[in-house]
Amino acid sequence: MKLMWKYTMRHKKLLFFNFLCVFGFIIIELGLPTLLGRMIDIGVKQKDFDYVKMMGLFMLAIVAVGITLNMLLTYFGAKLNTSIIIDIRDDMFENMQTYSHQEYEKLGVSSLITRTTNDAYQVMMFLGQFLRLGFMTPMMFAASLYMIMRESASLSKFVFFAIPFLLLGVIIIARISEPLSEKQQKNLDKINMILRENLSGLRVIRAFVNEKFEEKRFDDVNENYAASSTKLFKLVAVAQPGFYFLFNIIMVLVIWFGAKQIDLGQLEVGKLISFIEYVFHALFSFMLFASVFMMYPRAAVSANRIQEVLDTVTSISENPDGVKETATQGVIEFKNVTFAYPGATESPVIRDVSFTANPGETVAFIGSTGSGKSTLIQLIPRFYDTTKGDILIDGVNVKDYNLTALRQKIGFIPQKALLFTGTIRENMLFGKADATEEDLHYAAEVSQATEFISQKADGYDELLSEGGANFSGGQKQRLAIARAIIRRPAIYVFDDSFSALDYKTDANLRARLKKETTTSTVLIVAQRVSTIMQADKIVVLNEGDVVAIGTHRELLKSCEIYYDIASSQLSEEELA
The missing domain is CATH 3.40.50.300 (P-loop containing nucleotide triphosphate hydrolases)
Incomplete structure (x- = not known):
């Protein structure tokens, strides 16, 4: 509720008008039964039809005002509700934009989509009811109880007797529904994850004729979601008839004993009718509030998931006071860099990497699959931070740069x-x-x-x-x-960015890039030796370690791993 209240208070003017409409509507609703009772006891009983007519017109005017206030309440409630959800989604998206890869991996992309869409929708549904009924029903309930006591203290005992049972029912339902709601939202995360994987990997699924397997996988998660949803719906389905049953018992008792008091001359007909109206308002208000309260656990689960997104602080900050300009452009130096993914510090992906790249140079990285090539270059724009060691660009540690300024130095071409x-x-x-x-x-x-x-x-x-x-x-x-x-940019980073090009286009592109990047530093991750043969420096990686650094010709003679890679791709003439 703290999250929802915080965002609600951003729109105090709309909240004020919403409350004003609620207050006016309650006064009118509670005034009508009293006027009806007077019409019967004074006008009808004494056959004063002028009084009846006057009171009838007065009640019609009040009803018209009540309808207007109800319409305004609906408008201001909807306006306030949508404004709150817009703010929540904007803030979530803005905070997600600051996340590093680590935060995305921790929370999960599918879960973030669910939180931004469905969880925000659940909060919106709750707020829509709460802003309209959450203010109105407690005030209506309290005012109705006061009027019930004023009209007939002897009949009011039936209403007060029922209240503990109603409260107990609401509390039990809330406690049962909260874990069900949490389970339901987690299952929805899984549905989004499978759906996202299925749509993005459709060609692979069809190529391996695994449509039935994916259908079964989706069906299992969907069934789990349906099961938790069904339990929630059953809970609500049982609750409403239970409340209505108790409500009808109270009404029967009130009418039964009220009729006896009229027969004994202890109560007037008009007062009984107005009393029944107030009982109806009190109990119906309680039921409406109970329905809003039953929505709260699910909204609270969603609000907590949203709050987690808003509270998650990126491990790689913008650093607004960081370095923005340097004297040189494009000098890169790795000093004993070691990197392990969060939670796997005992198994570094790259270990003790050191090399230097200067403007005008092309530095290439090659090695077997999983040797850490792509991971290494992702440390330069700070997609991740080093575990040990330092990366310097133009003599400044990348961690000391303003993040925007650092990334503006780099032209990054991803693997995909x-x-x-x-x-x-x-x-x-x-x-x-x-x-x-x-x-x-x-x-x-x-x-x-x-x-x-x-x-x-x-x-x-x-x-x-x-x-x-x-x-x-x-x-x-x-x-x-x-x-x-x-x-x-001052630095070009090509993460295996030529893999889909034919040899002719690849050769033309590299020749053209050579002219374009005479004053820039070029880093290339490649699988094809032909792509990097002309590089000024080739860094050979094997299982996270740098095993050799040199030119193509030097490495053919001095590095067995490089020679094995080259011999599997080049002809004898090219190896000579």
Whole structure:
């Protein structure tokens, strides 16, 4: 409730109008039974039809005001509710943008999606009811009890007798529903995870004819979600008839004993009718509040999950006071760098790595799968932080940089060429928002993307579907490279970014990049030896250790691991 109240207090004006409408509506609702009782006891009983007419018109006017206030209450409640959820989702998204890879791995991408969508929706559903009924029903209940005592103290005992049973029922339901709600949301996380994996891996699933296996996997999780949901629905289904049963018993007792008091002349008909109306208001208000209260455990589970997202502090901060400018541009130095993923400090991915890369140099990394090549270069833009040792860029430790300034020095081309839904132009401008048309054409020409872009019907305004699925792997890689080139960074990092290119395009691209990056530092992770043969320095990795550093020719003679990799890919003439 703390989270919801904090966000509610951001909109005090809307909350004030919401409360004002609630207060006015309650006064009108509770005034009507009293007026009805007077109409019967004075007007009808004494056959004063002018009084009846006057009271009837007065009640109609009050009803009209009540309807207006109810409409305004609905409007202000909805406005306040949606404003709160907008703020929550904005803050969640903003905080998630600061997360490092470690936080995403800890919380899970599928879970973060669920928390931003479904959990926020659960909070919205609760607030929608609470802002309308949460204020109204307790006030209505309390005021109705006062009026019940005022109208007939002897009949009020039936209402007060029922209250402990009602409270006990609400508390029991709340305690049972909370763990069920938590289980339900966790199952929804799993549904989103499987669905996300299934849609992104659809081709692999079809290639291995594993549709039935995936269906079974999804069905199991879906059944678990349905089971916990069914238990919640059954709980509510049992609760409502139970409340109505008790409600009807009280009404029968009130009418029975009230009729006896009228027969004995101890109570007037009008007072009994108004008393019944107040009993109805009191019990119905309690039932409505109970329904809101029963929604609370589920909303509380969702609010706690949202709060976890908001409270999670990134392990790699922006460092606003960090270094933003340096005298040199592109000098990289690794000093005895060791890295292990969080929670696995006894099994480092890379160990004691040291090397230097200077502007104008191309430094390549090669090694067997799992040797730590991609992990190593992800430490440069601080996707992760080193466990031991230091990484210096232009003589400054990367941890001492302002994070934005550090990453603006780097043009990073990931292993998987991720493109965004939109046009080719928009994806290229992602690298530099203020790039000119000339910059676009130049970056496309260097990345060897001009030819296929010119063949598209809309050229640079050609639309990419989600993830660039309507483009080939080679086209996506070239666009990802163009996106980095357009910003003219001091450091280029290619994480196996040429793997989908044919040999001719690869050779043309590398030759063109050589001219483009004469003053930049280029780091390349590659599997193909032909891609890195011309590198100024090749770092050979094996199971996280640097086993050799040198040129292609030097390593062929001095490094057995490199020679084995090269001999499996190159001809005898190329090895000579």
